Amino acid sequence: MSLAAQSIASLRKQLLSKEITPTDIVKDVLTSIEKQDPSLKAYLSVDAERALADAAKADISKPLGGIPIGIKDNINVKGAPCTCASKFLAENYTAPYNATCVNQLHAAGALSLGRLNMDEFAMGSSTENSAFFASRNPWDTERVPGGSSGGSASAVGGDIAIAALGSDTGGSIRQPSAFCGCVGIKPTYGRVSRFGLVAFASSLDQIGPITKTVEDAALVLNHLCGKDGRDSTSLDAAVPDFTSGLGQDIKGLRFGLPKEYLVDGVDARIRSAVDAAITHIQGLGGIVEEISLPHTDVGIATYYVIAPAEASTNLSRFDGVRYGHRAENTKDVLDHYLTTRAEGFGPEVKRRILLGTYVLSSGYYDAYYVKAQKARTLIRKDFDEAFKKVDIVLSPTTPELPFKLGAHSDDPLSVYLADLFTIPANLAGLPGISVPCGFVEDGGTTLPVGLQMVGRALDEVTLLRAAHAYEQSTSWHLKKPR
């Protein structure tokens, strides 16, 4: 197996036994990118020279020493572009600082390799909203890799990255991970500093890893978390060793299956893969019971008020003055703003800015924004109640299989509805993981299915333990695209 196709855990063993060097890994990843990226289109840019220079001085005695990690293009790495897949930042933006999580990864010996494609400003579920090009699904390049962290998942699933960082506001790590056959975890809100992540919806955004295995997710997460003075919402909570629960069994662990999630509109083949996973978990000694999350039906409406509202204020910083695109020949300062922003933002971003502005505007604030914040309380309380009975909430990660490019482009609402299972964890601030749980034949291709587990706030250790126990007793994670 090529080095680019291997897990962090496997590569670290070979590094420590001197069978390979960091340069071998970086060269193999770069070669894989050269071969495969023309069809996957996962990367927006790759600085091979810098990666090789970093590899040459990598310290393998550090926990992630010599491991290259791909970075979603909305996370700042000093000296690299950070376009957010937007025309606004396409030219003349070079990150003048590192995101806190990037500093932590570098301190742990990892190096950053490549900027990964995404939906513009993380708004979307397919990467088709990238201003540059759509990324492709490694299992079928006619299909989307999901989004918004679609480049990250395509690269990891397609074995042209070892691991990658993504960001998740309504499912943007978990959904593409499910679509591409990867593991993706969104940590508890506040676990990972958002400093250096270009903000979409500040009360929902979290950075997290997309990896080939659950163990790798834990290994990377170990070097992302902690209180940061530059993000006032980062949590001052002890950071455990996230690998500490790996290898433990799940006998007696309680899993809840929300009856509200068993709705029409879930692909029957996904349903049957998830049913099989549930039986499998019971076979491992997990106790599965039906639970109720009675406010599930307002999740999407709540999210699509709150997220655009926050986005409309966050994106007001794109004014063509301090960085990014600036329109030429405008007649006054208002025209400067109107034209700069009209030229810089793509259609989905404009749509969400308009929606967010509308729900925050005078006369509509109470009708939409206040109601959504109240509904958010009810959704959070649903989980509080559920976690009195169970340790983990189970569901499919997505209601549908990876779809063909262009399949949803005319109807934004239909795209929004596909976030049904992933949004609640963001609204409630809870950690969630997607792990491969089977494959489905569709139109002559084999497509992966993801199982989502959501855990208690700050209890990623139990979440990773459960996901690992499931993964290690199945072989789904070992299957590779052709």
Add this chain to the structure above:
Amino acid sequence: MAHHIDIQHTAKLARLKLTEQEAVKYEAQLAKVLDYMETLEGHDLSGVELTAHAMPIYDVWREDVSVEGLDRDEALSNAPRKTAGQFLISRVVE
């Protein structure tokens, strides 16, 4: 209920210039999205407190001492227009 948005007013608040074509398209699409928001009416929300953040964090302070940040050149490094060590903006006062 069919919603009507004054799309050009909203666009001006959002500092976005829309073409007539865009205005028509977004107006129709957002009306559909706002119709969907009616699902928020499906539960009794009276007396429910608001959640702005999932985690209860209030009043985060730090010591009032200066810390390292970007220096002037770094802060200006991405500015589309700059002059004399400052951001250059459009004329605000005639």
